């Protein structure tokens with residue numbers, strides 16, 4: 001899942017990890033050490049909010065759904 005820093009808008013994407021701080025790619029924010037802080041602004045990970053969940057791994061599907069919603073709305 002992808003999280004965003006509420007302070008500086010840093011994106012914590014598990015696909016990238018945080019190699020500078022010894023975080024391997026594939027590590028979810030939830031599994032980061034409790035002393036991990038935002039590499040940009042230094043805020044605690046409590047201040048990160050969920051940006052995307054697994055559903056958005058299927059952009060094609062969500063795009064079709066939003067098109068369908070658009071049609072129904074008019």
Ligand SMILES: [Zn+2]
Pocket residue numbers: 005006007008009010038039040041042043
């Ligand atoms: Zn930050």
